[in-house]
Amino acid sequence: MVLRSISKPIIYLILIGVSLFFLMPIYVLIITSLKPLEEITLANMWKFPSVLDVSSYSEAFSKLAPNLMNSFYLVIPATILSSMLGAMSGYVLSKWKFKGSEILFTLMLFGMFIPYQSILIPLIQFLREVGLYNTIPGLILVHVVYGIPIATLMFRNFYVNIPDEMIESAKIDGANFLGVFRHIMIPLSISGFVVVAIWQFTNIWNEFLFAVTITTSDQQPVMVALQNLSGSQIVQWNVQMAGALLAALPTLIVYILLGKYFVKGLLAGSVKG
Amino acid sequence: METVKPTNSQSVIQATRKKKKLSSDHLMALVFLLPSFILIVIFVYGFIGWTGYVSLSNWNSLIPDFSFAGLKNYLYLFTDFRFQADLRNTLFFTILFIGLVILLGLSLAILLDQKIKGESIFRNLFFFPMALSFVVTGVVWQWLLNPSTGVNLFLKTFGIHPKWYTDTTILAGFKWGQIEFGLPVAMIAVGIAAVWQMTGFSLAMYIAGLRGIPDETREAARMDGATEFQIYWKIILPQLRPITVSVIIIMAHISLKIFDLIYSMTGPGANFVTDVPGVYMFETTFRGNYYANGAAIAIIMLLSVAIFMVPYLISSRKGEA
Numbered sequence: 001m002v003l004r005s006i007s008k009p010i011i012y013l014i015l016i017g018v019s020l021f022f023l024m025p026i027y028v029l030i031i032t033s034l035k036p037l038e039e040i041t042l043a044n045m046w047k048f049p050s051v052l053d054v055s056s057y058s059e060a061f062s063k064l065a066p067n068l069m070n071s072f073y074l075v076i077p078a079t080i081l082s083s084m085l086g087a088m089s090g091y092v093l094s095k096w097k098f099k100g101s102e103i104l105f106t107l108m109l110f111g112m113f114i115p116y117q118s119i120l121i122p123l124i125q126f127l128r129e130v131g132l133y134n135t136i137p138g139l140i141l142v143h144v145v146y147g148i149p150i151a152t153l154m155f156r157n158f159y160v161n162i163p164d165e166m167i168e169s170a171k172i173d174g175a176n177f178l179g180v181f182r183h184i185m186i187p188l189s190i191s192g193f194v195v196v197a198i199w200q201f202t203n204i205w206n207e208f209l210f211a212v213t214i215t216t217s218d219q220q221p222v223m224v225a226l227q228n229l230s231g232s233q234i235v236q237w238n239v240q241m242a243g244a245l246l247a248a249l250p251t252l253i254v255y256i257l258l259g260k261y262f263v264k265g266l267l268a269g270s271v272k273g
Numbered sequence: 274m275e276t277v278k279p280t281n282s283q284s285v286i287q288a289t290r291k292k293k294k295l296s297s298d299h300l301m302a303l304v305f306l307l308p309s310f311i312l313i314v315i316f317v318y319g320f321i322g323w324t325g326y327v328s329l330s331n332w333n334s335l336i337p338d339f340s341f342a343g344l345k346n347y348l349y350l351f352t353d354f355r356f357q358a359d360l361r362n363t364l365f366f367t368i369l370f371i372g373l374v375i376l377l378g379l380s381l382a383i384l385l386d387q388k389i390k391g392e393s394i395f396r397n398l399f400f401f402p403m404a405l406s407f408v409v410t411g412v413v414w415q416w417l418l419n420p421s422t423g424v425n426l427f428l429k430t431f432g433i434h435p436k437w438y439t440d441t442t443i444l445a446g447f448k449w450g451q452i453e454f455g456l457p458v459a460m461i462a463v464g465i466a467a468v469w470q471m472t473g474f475s476l477a478m479y480i481a482g483l484r485g486i487p488d489e490t491r492e493a494a495r496m497d498g499a500t501e502f503q504i505y506w507k508i509i510l511p512q513l514r515p516i517t518v519s520v521i522i523i524m525a526h527i528s529l530k531i532f533d534l535i536y537s538m539t540g541p542g543a544n545f546v547t548d549v550p551g552v553y554m555f556e557t558t559f560r561g562n563y564y565a566n567g568a569a570i571a572i573i574m575l576l577s578v579a580i581f582m583v584p585y586l587i588s589s590r591k592g593e594a
Contacts, residue, residue, distance in 0.1 A: 011384050015395050018381065022398055022469065025413040028423075032416075045422050088305040096302040104310065106590050111317040113582045115530040117554045117571040119320035121327055121564055126320075145316045148309045177298035181305075206406030208533035209551075213559055223408045227537050230412050240412060248409045255404035259397055262404060263477050 033057065033242035040237050056236070060229075060243035066218065067225035068246070071205055073136050074221055078143040079200040083193055085144065086151020091185055093152065094159035095167060096177070105156065112149035116209055127214060134219050142214065143204045151196050154268045158192035159185060191261070198258055199265030202251045222247045321575065328568035335562050346569040354451040356570070358545040359553050365456045366549070367528040369464045370471075374524050375517060377468065378475025383505065385476075386483050396480070403473040411537030414466035437462035438539040441546050459546040463535055470534070471527065475520045482516040483509070522585045526578050550574050 032040060036053040093105045123142065124133060132138030162185065170180050211221045220228075226247045230240050255262050331342045350356040381399060385392050402410065417423040418437040425434060438459045446455030486509060494504045532551030541548035541556070550570050558567025 008387070011387055011389065015381075015384055015389070018377075019395060019398055022402065024424075025410075025417060025469070028417060029413055043422075043426070045416075046426060085309050089309040092302045092306040096298075098302075102590065106586055107318075108309070108313050109586055109590075110579075110582070111313050113526050113578060113586075114317065114321070115551070115571065115574040115578055117530075117532075117551060117567075118324050118575040119316065120324075120571065121558065121568055122320040122323035123316070145312045148313060152309065177301040177305075202404055206408070208406065208408050208536075209555070213555070223406050223533075226412065227408050230415070230537065237416065241416075244409045244412050248405050251404045251406070252401070255401055259400065259404075263400060266400075266403060266474060266477050267481055 029241050056238035056242040060239050067222040071221040075204045078140045081144045082147030082151045083196045086155045089152045090155025094156045108149050154196045195261045195265045198261050324568045328572045330565050332564040346565045355545050357450050357452045359550045366460045370528050371524045373468045374475045377472045382479035400473040402470045407533035408537045410470045411534045415538045418462045441544050457546045478516050482513045
């Protein structure tokens with residue numbers, strides 16, 4: 001299936017050119033993070049470091065470590081809880097449909113497209129009221145709640161493909177609502193759980209607006225700390241780049257190991273699935 | 274029911290048992306769905322309503338003041354230099370961003386569709402920025418597009434020195450309201466970073482779409498003497514149209530909501546050339562304590578997303594049922 005007007009070498013040339021554009025930021029990120037501070041002059045930002053200096057990593061790590069831990073404390077429970085809620089509501093909305101359930105589902109879906117600015121003021125008032133403002137549990141609650149629509153969508157689209165006959169025959173064998181869920185839906189949706197978990201992990205880890213408005217200083221997740229690092233008066237580019245890499249590492253590792261599932265999640269987010 | 278003849282008791286017990294099981298199943302279904310439903314009703318719809326209420330109030334200081342202000346905050350925004358600049362910036366950013374994401378995503382998908390060696394390597398490379406945070410992207414591109422360093426060190430050799438996000442020029446500008454209306458050059462720099470990050474999405478969508486077109490379709494067209502170009506232009510592209518619609522809608526809502534990338538890369542910029550409603554809302558509400566103004570910006574953002582998201586959701590749900 002060759003486009004006859006363009007020959008193969010030209011296709012490779014274009015692809016390699018675009019690849020360079022995609023790699024350029026990563027190249028700069030890595031080489032800058034490995035340079036000693038005195039070598040970071042504007043003129044030689046593209047040059048390879050003369051000596052590999054990892055001190056920027058230890059400095060970035062010592063600055064970001066508490067926030068990295070905050071991010072883990074936030075992301076792990078939030079991912080597990082929103083996956084569970086999504087599986088539960090996705091199960092009902094695919095296999096126990098009732099009058100109005102489709103409308104209800106559409107109403108839930110709208111929640112994933114709203115600009116979160118439109119709920120932020122009451123959200124913060126609410127969190128202050130219940131004593132969860134500026135706490136990790138508060139952020140967990142927020143991410144679980146606003147993760148419900150996408151997690152429900154993903155599980156619902158997954159469960160729709162499980163044939164109704166399987167459920168009917170399980171019911172004839174005496175399985176009830178919970179039995180079907182536990183013995184049929186969950187075992188068959190392990191890869192669905194992986195997709196949702198990876199998607200939620202990546203999104204919550206990378207999220208910034210909730211993090212910056214709901215938490216201050218020592219409760220902040222890593223993305224806010226990274227942003228603060230670049231806001232300080234003297235910009236140490238090597239430390240900042242090392243910090244950016246450290247902050248991005250968990251999601252990058254997940255992507256490298258389980259990229260296939262990440263892309264599935266990406267496509268599921270376009271509603272039609 | 275209480276006086277059942279012995280002969281029928283078996284079937285009656287079975288019937289009641291079935292009824293009981295059914296109703297307990299329905300109860301469980303309710304238990305499964307209700308928490309999510311209640312949370313969404315309160316945290317999405319209730320809170321939107323509350324934000325709307327705040328946007329009509331006089332709460333523009335640290336002390337909440339819910340006295341009714343009518344549309345005052347909205348009227349203020351539409352005459353405000355900063356907000357007018359935001360609307361202009363968002364408009365041009367959205368067009369630029371969506372156009373490039375589709376063009377690049379579709380072109381790359383077609384190129385990767387040519388039975389390329391190392392196709393998966395290229396694909397994974399183009400996808401990976403999607404796994405990064407907008408904040409990381411912002412931090413890195415802030416440096417790459419810094420006028421005195423970054424890519425300008427290369428461009429210098431060609432005698433060009435773009436000022437990127439520090440440029441305050443408005444291209445093809447004319448005075449409109451408080452602002453100079455036209456393409457803010459600084460938004461191009463932000464657009465490049467956003468395109469770098471989000472092209473993976475449209476690429477993934479188009480790759481999935483191309484895979485969904487059976488080879489027989491192409492074969493049949495080839496038999497009829499169509500050239501490869503004609504096959505793409507006349508057969509494949511029209512089939513990809515629903516995907517393009519999805520990409521446009523998803524990218525548009527991202528573009529209208531954009532906050533973190535701009536906040537970490539440029540901030541509002543000189544003369545608000547890179548400011549957007551998301552940044553304005555954040556700063557005026559949480560730094561300036563103008564809660565009612567911030568709420569009004571948020572409601573305008575919500576409406577701008579809802580205008581096309583609601584029809585899209587309804588039609589795509591209908592198409593499925």
